Amino acid sequence: MMASDKTLIVVVGPTGIGKTALAIELAQHFSTEIISADSRQFFKEMEIGTAKPSAGELLAAPHHFINSNSITQLFSTGDFEIQALNLIDKLFKEHQLLIMVGGSGLYIDAVCNGLDDLPETDLQIREQLNKKLAEEGLQAIQEQLKTVDPEYYDKVDQSNPQRMIRGLEFFLSIGQKLSSYLTNTKKERPFNTIKIGLNMDRDKLYERINHRVDCMMEAGLMQEVERLQPFRQYNALNTVGYSELFDYLDGNSSLQEAVAKIKQNTRRFAKRQLTWFRRDNSTAWFEPTDSAAVIHHIETLLIKALD
Structure with missing residues (x-):
């Protein structure tokens, strides 16, 4: 029913x-x-x-x-x-x-x-990662995220910078993998x-x-x-x-x-x-x-x- x-x-x-x-x-x-x-x-x-x-x-x-x-x-x-x-x-x-x-x-x-419901992240870290994206390209973000949170990296759209930065920003802010919170x-x-x-x-x-x-x-x-x-x-x-x-x-x-x-x-x-x-x-x-x-x-x- x-x-x-x-x-x-x-x-x-x-x-x-x-x-x-x-x-x-x-x-x-x-x-x-x-x-x-x-x-x-x-x-x-x-x-x-x-x-x-x-x-x-x-x-x-x-x-x-x-x-x-x-x-x-x-x-x-x-x-x-x-x-x-x-x-x-x-x-x-x-x-x-x-x-x-x-x-x-x-x-x-x-x-x-x-x-x-996720803990808040450090917006300064997001700014730094956006700067890194602009200067070094998406691949640099992808490689860093793949190292720190491979489970999240494999799950989401790897061509989407917003998603890549989100995973990395979370790890660098909280010190834990975003994948473990999902x-x-x-x-x-x-x-x-x-x-x-x-x-x-x-x-x-x-x-x-x-x-x-x-x-x-x-x-x-x-x-x-x-x-x-x-x-x-x-x-x-x-x-x-x-x-x-x-x-x-x-x-x-x-x-x-x-x-x-x-x-x-x-x-x-x-x-x-x-x-x-x-x-x-x-x-x-x-x-x-x-x-x-x-x-x-x-x-x-x-x-x-x-x-």
Whole structure:
């Protein structure tokens, strides 16, 4: 028996797998709304490189947390947890079911399970690490973090400077590993969750990722990155698809090399996403084309809950 009559359907999986299409189909089938848990799609200035839903897709079902913030604003996982839970509470007054979709595992965990209460860190250390990042590059941060907290290093997005600095800042401030504090103690939520994971043959997924990067370049990703150059110091832009093209604009690579690097880094990111999501045994896995099976699975669980 489920603890509540409200259910959050969570759609997860690697980048480029087809989560948006499934979420829209589910939202239409269940006459409900979609909450995005993609940490890059929050930012209104980043359009092409974040593979946001198209204008048509946004019209096909109500979406939340798409273009909700500016890259110039700090928006943490904790901020998302608070805002998303407030929104979910409000939307559940109108709907029995809601859809949450995204590839940002930490943001999904924050909503479903809650974040751990962590001791405060030394902001001066954060400033020093940001300076180190600017002067020595991300690799220097990665190597230091891998030495002091390999468990945290392996768990998070290694191409995200904010995450890397967070782990290192915690260790240097507290003297203990951040990974040892991440207990994943589940907080009670006033709703049930049904988790749907999407996966497919790895070679086919990598082909889709490579093709999507080519489509982004054709759609004007280079021009988008050029427009964002004045803002490149903001953390939101230290991410796959943007940092490689900034490197090209700095003269550190050819355009062909930069595009190849975007594809490689996106494939690696997809692999890490799958590792993250597979650790949750409550997730039921489907092929992206199996939407009928997904709907049947959800409806079966909802009927069982009424027994």
